[in-house]
Amino acid sequence: MSETYPSALLEKAVSEFSKLPGIGRKSALRLVLNMLRRDVSDVDEFCNSIMTLKHEVKYCKVCHNISDTDVCPICSDRRRDASTICVVENIQDVMAVEKTQQFNGLYHVLGGIISPMDGIGPGDIEVDSLVDRISTGDVREVILALSSTMEGDTTNFYISRKLMQYDVKLSVIARGISVGDELEYTDEVTLGRSILNRTPFKQ
Amino acid sequence: MSETYPSALLEKAVSEFSKLPGIGRKSALRLVLNMLRRDVSDVDEFCNSIMTLKHEVKYCKVCHNISDTDVCPICSDRRRDASTICVVENIQDVMAVEKTQQFNGLYHVLGGIISPMDGIGPGDIEVDSLVDRISTGDVREVILALSSTMEGDTTNFYISRKLMQYDVKLSVIARGISVGDELEYTDEVTLGRSILNRTPFKQ
Numbered sequence: 407m408s409e410t411y412p413s414a415l416l417e418k419a420v421s422e423f424s425k426l427p428g429i430g431r432k433s434a435l436r437l438v439l440n441m442l443r444r445d446v447s448d449v450d451e452f453c454n455s456i457m458t459l460k461h462e463v464k465y466c467k468v469c470h471n472i473s474d475t476d477v478c479p480i481c482s483d484r485r486r487d488a489s490t491i492c493v494v495e496n497i498q499d500v501m502a503v504e505k506t507q508q509f510n511g512l513y514h515v516l517g518g519i520i521s522p523m524d525g526i527g528p529g530d531i532e533v534d535s536l537v538d539r540i541s542t543g544d545v546r547e548v549i550l551a552l553s554s555t556m557e558g559d560t561t562n563f564y565i566s567r568k569l570m571q572y573d574v575k576l577s578v579i580a581r582g583i584s585v586g587d588e589l590e591y592t593d594e595v596t597l598g599r600s601i602l603n604r605t606p607f608k609q
Numbered sequence: 610m611s612e613t614y615p616s617a618l619l620e621k622a623v624s625e626f627s628k629l630p631g632i633g634r635k636s637a638l639r640l641v642l643n644m645l646r647r648d649v650s651d652v653d654e655f656c657n658s659i660m661t662l663k664h665e666v667k668y669c670k671v672c673h674n675i676s677d678t679d680v681c682p683i684c685s686d687r688r689r690d691a692s693t694i695c696v697v698e699n700i701q702d703v704m705a706v707e708k709t710q711q712f713n714g715l716y717h718v719l720g721g722i723i724s725p726m727d728g729i730g731p732g733d734i735e736v737d738s739l740v741d742r743i744s745t746g747d748v749r750e751v752i753l754a755l756s757s758t759m760e761g762d763t764t765n766f767y768i769s770r771k772l773m774q775y776d777v778k779l780s781v782i783a784r785g786i787s788v789g790d791e792l793e794y795t796d797e798v799t800l801g802r803s804i805l806n807r808t809p810f811k812q
Contacts, residue, residue: 412669412676412683413662413675416666418661422655429640439700441629456641456644459621459641459645472616472645473615473616480615498638498642501614
């Protein structure tokens with residue numbers, strides 16, 4: 407059922423907000439009315455932050471992560487191990503891995519995964535530039551850290567074929583039961599894999 | 610645990626988005642990255658719609674609803690019954706009542722309800738202008754359509770005292786079980802009220 411907005415300006419703003427992912431028209435209206443209640447300077451700052459980001463955003467020339475500089479802080483950090491590259495789908499995944507504090511190498515952000523259903527082919531993601539990085543011979547290990555989905559598996563397979571000719575170790579992040587998971591509630595595929603890929607018990 | 614954003618511009622935009630009600634930092638990041646993926650013209654339009662609304666928004670001089678004109682379309686509609694005023698808390702409530710297509714009178718938007726806990730007193734809501742509208746003598750009925758909460762009840766009581774001296778009928782929207790509700794899941798206060806306020810059965 408269509409809503410009747412008391413103002414065309416309001417309706418326009420609501421329809422712009424509702425283009426955002428996961429924001430319906432009802433939430434959009436709530437957000438817009440919140441904006442209306444705030445100071446003009448606040449709203450200015452909100453809009454400026456988006457426009458500035460949009461116009462001045464850079465992507466690291468090496469790993470394609472978002473960066474304020476041509477080469478991102480991670481890629482230019484000499485203390486990090488440049489011989490190990492962790493391949494991830496997107497920027498959020500870099501942040502997720504960084505948060506674990508378990509990885510000290512560099513990243514490679516694909517900017518998507520191969521998904522024919524969504525019209526994303528191998529040419530749409532940053533695989534060629536990954537191959538370029540490997541072809542220098544300085545990289546010893548590539549860790550594939552993609553989602554454990556059909557698309558992730560397809561992309562892993564595609565990358566592995568592309569890197570076959572190089573002398574580089576390929577690994578995939580472990581799949582198994584989550585820490586804290588109860589066995590009886592774990593799905594059988596995950597449980598099956600976690601048995602196949604069992605690791606030596608450490609005391 | 611604090612996140613490390615790869616870019617200060619990104620962090621600024623995320624922190625602006627997460628000021629919106631109901632948007633956490635994780636959702637904010639998702640929204641900002643969505644913005645980044647869109648065309649510059651799209652992002653321009655998004656920002657323009659908010660800024661235009663913020664700078665050009667008007668409130669109806671009569672009912673205080675948002676309006677593109679000095680007097681809103683509802684207040685200036687001669688076909689509507691100007692002798693009945695429905696008092697609501699906010700703009701969303703006008704839209705909600707309009708959607709029912711059961712009301713053909715005018716509105717009065719209070720812009721809030723009395724809530725001492727939130728520091729909102731009688732002086733912060735549009736009661737005086739309601740009294741002005743009633744004092745002309747043209748209004749026969751005021752329908753109080755506020756939320757069925759302590760704050761709504763307090764506001765209803767305050768308005769009723771303010772209007773006591775005028776010859777105007779005061780009514781409150783019915784409270785009872787929702788259409789479609791099952792009796793056994795209705796809370797006892799609502800069910801109790803719906804029995805006290807029972808209406809003649811119509812076939």
